[in-house]
Amino acid sequence: MKIKQPEQITPQSKNFSRWYTDVVLKAQLADYAPVRGCMVIRPYGYALWERYQKILDGMIKKAGVPNAYFPLFIPWSFLQKEKEHVENFSPQTAVVTHGGGKKLKEPLIVRPTSETIMYYMYSRWISSWRDLPLKINQWANVVRWEMRTSLFLRTTEFLWQEGHTAHATLEEAEKEARRALRMYQKFYEKYLALYPILGVKSNQEKFAGAEKTYTVEIMMKDGKSLQAATSHNLGQNFAKSFNITFQDKDKKTKYVWQTSWGLSTRAIGGLIMGHGDDHGLVLPPRVAPIQAVIIPIWGKEDKKTKAYLEQVKKAAGNVRLEVDLRQEVSPGWKFNEWEVKGVPIRIEIGPREQQEKTVTLVRRDQLGEKITVSLEKLKDKLSSLLEEIQESLYQKHKDFTEKNSLFVDSWQEFKKAIANKKFVYAYWCGSPQCEEKIKEETKATTRCLPLNATTKKGKCVFCGKPASQRWLFARSY
RNA sequence: CGGAGCGUGGCGCAGUUGGCGAGCGCGCAGCGUUUGGGACGCUGAGGUCGCGGGUUCAAGUCCCGCCGCUCCGACCA
Numbered sequence: 163m164k165i166k167q168p169e170q171i172t173p174q175s176k177n178f179s180r181w182y183t184d185v186v187l188k189a190q191l192a193d194y195a196p197v198r199g200c201m202v203i204r205p206y207g208y209a210l211w212e213r214y215q216k217i218l219d220g221m222i223k224k225a226g227v228p229n230a231y232f233p234l235f236i237p238w239s240f241l242q243k244e245k246e247h248v249e250n251f252s253p254q255t256a257v258v259t260h261g262g263g264k265k266l267k268e269p270l271i272v273r274p275t276s277e278t279i280m281y282y283m284y285s286r287w288i289s290s291w292r293d294l295p296l297k298i299n300q301w302a303n304v305v306r307w308e309m310r311t312s313l314f315l316r317t318t319e320f321l322w323q324e325g326h327t328a329h330a331t332l333e334e335a336e337k338e339a340r341r342a343l344r345m346y347q348k349f350y351e352k353y354l355a356l357y358p359i360l361g362v363k364s365n366q367e368k369f370a371g372a373e374k375t376y377t378v379e380i381m382m383k384d385g386k387s388l389q390a391a392t393s394h395n396l397g398q399n400f401a402k403s404f405n406i407t408f409q410d411k412d413k414k415t416k417y418v419w420q421t422s423w424g425l426s427t428r429a430i431g432g433l434i435m436g437h438g439d440d441h442g443l444v445l446p447p448r449v450a451p452i453q454a455v456i457i458p459i460w461g462k463e464d465k466k467t468k469a470y471l472e473q474v475k476k477a478a479g480n481v482r483l484e485v486d487l488r489q490e491v492s493p494g495w496k497f498n499e500w501e502v503k504g505v506p507i508r509i510e511i512g513p514r515e516q517q518e519k520t521v522t523l524v525r526r527d528q529l530g531e532k533i534t535v536s537l538e539k540l541k542d543k544l545s546s547l548l549e550e551i552q553e554s555l556y557q558k559h560k561d562f563t564e565k566n567s568l569f570v571d572s573w574q575e576f577k578k579a580i581a582n583k584k585f586v587y588a589y590w591c592g593s594p595q596c597e598e599k600i601k602e603e604t605k606a607t608t609r610c611l612p613l614n615a616t617t618k619k620g621k622c623v624f625c626g627k628p629a630s631q632r633w634l635f636a637r638s639y
Numbered sequence: 640c641g642g643a644g645c646g647u648g649g650c651g652c653a654g655u656u657g658g659c660g661a662g663c664g665c666g667c668a669g670c671g672u673u674u675g676g677g678a679c680g681c682u683g684a685g686g687u688c689g690c691g692g693g694u695u696c697a698a699g700u701c702c703c704g705c706c707g708c709u710c711c712g713a714c715c716a
Binding site for chain 1: 650651673674676677678707708709710711712713714715716
């Protein structure tokens with residue numbers, strides 16, 4: 163059977179970023195908005211985000227972190243309080259200078275992240291060790307005036323969840339930061355079927371105001387890395403700026419230790435570029451808004467097909483099912499459209515299936531292979547197939563990542579590997595100068611020091627000075 | 640902000656050295672025939688050529704200014 167290439171989608175090999183944009187638009191996940199750098203998340207894309215939210219929100223609550231909501235506007239002065247924070251975020255904020263037709267005494271910033279306004283409140287709410295730990299998550303929109311935007315990956319306004327906790331000790335905060343990181347790991351592995359690399363950011367790459375930034379790095383199909391979630395151990399930096407203190411059991415007044423962690427709509431971009439192919443999206447069953455789509459092939463006896471359709475719907479069981487009843491487009495057209503949208507399983511029913519009391523199934527990740535199933539077995543087959551697809555997508559992405567990762571010891575090899583779009587593990591002496599030079603010469607940055615990195619004697623791949631651990635280097639989004 | 644490119648019905652484009660009524664494909668609407676990998680026929684709707692100014696008898700086309708978008712860098716989740 164021949165599978166026609168959808169001609170509206172630029173092949174990945176020809177131009178990856180155009181492929182990406184084509185898929186986002188054709189799959190109707192999002193569209194450009196008439197505002198600089200902003201997008202409209204369309205119903206199908208938002209349904210996907212709602213799947214993310216539902217899953218992640220459950221995990222967050224299970225970890226004992228309730229939701230709350232803080233204001234979109236932040237007084238200008240708040241952002242100025244933490245030194246690194248202000249240096250980093252000031253240039254990229256939107257500022258409200260007028261309200262109700264009058265100039266404001268103090269401008270308001272549209273939040274680029276909520277540390278400052280949340281911690282202002284935290285300082286009011288925390289006074290005793292009994293008030294700790296304080297843990298709050300919020301689902302919100304934030305605005306960052308980025309110079310260059312891209313659908314889902316970097317939009318002026320984006321949606322995310324940000325968790326913010328305050329603890330009595332450093333150990334507790336560290337534990338929480340790691341818990342959040344593991345939560346994101348599970349989210350990516352188990353639900354998005356993507357193989358994440360966990361690690362610690364270098365000082366250059368860490369969050370402004372954090373002591374330590376943990377990251378989830380994921381390889382996209384063009385070999386670039388996407389920072390797909392972060393978790394920060396904030397130490398006492400913000401506690402000191404916002405005067406968040408508590409009286410401990412030993413009667414002494416102490417600053418709290420804090421964390422913040424987040425995952426944004428960028429994770430949708432990661433899903434697209436981690437699994438998608440030249441036919442469009444490929445969605446893992448657990449997050450797919452639609453898990454299977456029924457496409458009836460109308461014979462001359464319409465009515466009978468409709469009756470059979472009802473039987474099939476009943477026999478399908480508990481999957482998220484869509485039925486494409488449109489008469490104005492041909493079955494072939496529908497096949498292509500649902501492939502672009504990445505629906506994991508297509509169910510074809512026509513005169514033939516009706517006759518034999520069967521359906522024909524086609525997997526999105528294995529186009530061209532048709533599976534015939536009887537009605538009695540449909541329910542079981544669908545659920546096992548969905549599991550199989552989920553597992554196979556993860557395995558495929560893991561293999562892809564590993565196949566494109568290299569240990570490298572010489573500068574020549576390093577440059578070559580980066581040019582070949584690899585994830586490169588190399589010794590680095592830790593100096594910001596080397597990091598900067600490497601970036602200048604290869605466009606690759608340190609992505610992280612992997613959590614599982616071993617300590618050995620080595621030489622910095624750039625300057626040759628002693629180094630003890632291999633860092634992950636790659637080009638990134 | 641620097642480099643490159645592009646703005647002509649919803650989308651993709653053509654429109655030559657300025658010259659009569661601004662076109663093509665797809666899509667859209669109506670009717671009919673179709674339906675196992677993007678079906679077909681007929682009829683039809685839809686455009687202040689990104690915006691502003693200028694040159695000219697005449698501007699989509701030439702000149703100046705502005706705006707917007709895409710791609711490539713620096714900032715970043």
